[in-house]
Amino acid sequence: MIIIRAIIINLFIINIAGYNDDDERFPLINDRVVIGVLAQYPYKDEHQYIAASYVKFLESSGARVAPVFCGRSSDYYETLLPKLNGILLPGGGSPLDEGPYAETVDLIIETSKKFYDNGKYFPIWATCLSFEKIIVHFLNGSLQWESECHVQNLSLNLEIEKSIINDPKSTRMFRDMEIMMPNFFDILQKHNVTANYHRICMSLDEWKKHKELVENFQLISQNSYGNHTFVSMFEHRKYPIYASMWHPEKNQFEFVINDHVGNINHDRWSIIVAQYFGNFFVNEARRSCGRFNDKLDESKHLIYNYNECCREYTGNDGKSSYEEIFRFPFDANHGSSSMIKGSILVINNE
Numbered sequence: 001m002i003i004i005r006a007i008i009i010n011l012f013i014i015n016i017a018g019y020n021d022d023d024e025r026f027p028l029i030n031d032r033v034v035i036g037v038l039a040q041y042p043y044k045d046e047h048q049y050i051a052a053s054y055v056k057f058l059e060s061s062g063a064r065v066a067p068v069f070c071g072r073s074s075d076y077y078e079t080l081l082p083k084l085n086g087i088l089l090p091g092g093g094s095p096l097d098e099g100p101y102a103e104t105v106d107l108i109i110e111t112s113k114k115f116y117d118n119g120k121y122f123p124i125w126a127t128c129l130s131f132e133k134i135i136v137h138f139l140n141g142s143l144q145w146e147s148e149c150h151v152q153n154l155s156l157n158l159e160i161e162k163s164i165i166n167d168p169k170s171t172r173m174f175r176d177m178e179i180m181m182p183n184f185f186d187i188l189q190k191h192n193v194t195a196n197y198h199r200i201c202m203s204l205d206e207w208k209k210h211k212e213l214v215e216n217f218q219l220i221s222q223n224s225y226g227n228h229t230f231v232s233m234f235e236h237r238k239y240p241i242y243a244s245m246w247h248p249e250k251n252q253f254e255f256v257i258n259d260h261v262g263n264i265n266h267d268r269w270s271i272i273v274a275q276y277f278g279n280f281f282v283n284e285a286r287r288s289c290g291r292f293n294d295k296l297d298e299s300k301h302l303i304y305n306y307n308e309c310c311r312e313y314t315g316n317d318g319k320s321s322y323e324e325i326f327r328f329p330f331d332a333n334h335g336s337s338s339m340i341k342g343s344i345l346v347i348n349n350e
């Protein structure tokens, strides 16, 4: 009897904590969204960078992008984040439990939660390394869940949770699916549309061991490869926080000749899938009322300011994992504005 009551109460809590009232609480008010993309250091003391594919991914769904630099003082984030309409946290190779990337993402996640609790929408999309970082954040810094799986250079289909296939509206990600793209689950499940570049996995068994994850997050999809069954997407049940182990930005924009990253699907299904998630996330940002002081303030923050100094074609040297990157001057680490041009950077990370 007590057990049954506990289960009912639990279901009730999950229900009322769900997103269902958010469509009214946070209507689509903003069609000129600016989304931050977090820069990071490829290695210690290096230039911060952003792979241009993340920028193009958002731009092609109707957003503009502002770079958000890593490891700055809290003043910088307190001033900048309220002006943005959400943030994309990219993949990469930074430590998850310490250092500028980890500390900055911790601050961003807590800011997004605080904003939501105060009536302001600030969605987060986290890819690959940042998918892992969301887990680490909600497990208070623990890395104990990690297992080595080496799912590298591999495009896979997604195994969507059965409960979601039966009820897409139980998730934010798929609540508009029927009007945006009927039969989307078929495409996701039948075709190898998700580009995977991760050495680390959150196994399904491990996920289920953590009450903090199971209660706070809706598992969206899993994948099996070799002997590993791993979590490949999830979303927060309350906050607009989305995480993807695979790279939705690569299908459309990464064609590099580096042999280590050759297995990216560019067929029409893979492009539709990437665009679905881009469209979804940018639409989430339309629920956000963040705005700059004025048009000048806004334009000064946009990534277009960094085309001349910092945008480089790197896909032609056979080493970089990225077709194009923004490679920022050292000044970006501290906040002054003079720009220098650097040599071609080699990056090959998750």
Ligand SMILES: *[C@@H]1O[C@H](CO)[C@@H](O)[C@H](O)[C@H]1NC(C)=O
Binding pocket: 138, 139, 140, 212
């Ligand atoms: C993390 O810390 C919070 C606050 O101290 C606590 O409520 C929560 O149970 C902790 N979670 C884990 C996974 O340790």
Ligand SMILES: *[C@@H]1O[C@H](CO)[C@@H](O)[C@H](O)[C@H]1NC(C)=O
Binding pocket: 154, 155, 156, 157, 190, 191, 192
């Ligand atoms: C998808 O990729 C897996 C793993 O490489 C492979 O076994 C499978 O045949 C592929 N499926 C399709 C439809 O190409």
Ligand SMILES: *[C@@H]1O[C@H](CO)[C@@H](O)[C@H](O)[C@H]1NC(C)=O
Binding pocket: 226, 227
């Ligand atoms: C899967 O596990 C079996 C048994 O432990 C092992 O023999 C095999 O090499 C593993 N396969 C891969 C691809 O890791």
Ligand SMILES: *[C@@H]1O[C@H](CO)[C@@H](O)[C@H](O)[C@H]1NC(C)=O
Binding pocket: 153, 259, 260, 261, 262, 263
């Ligand atoms: C990556 O995948 C591509 C396409 O399947 C393949 O040609 C290449 O050899 C792979 N590279 C590595 C390092 O596995």
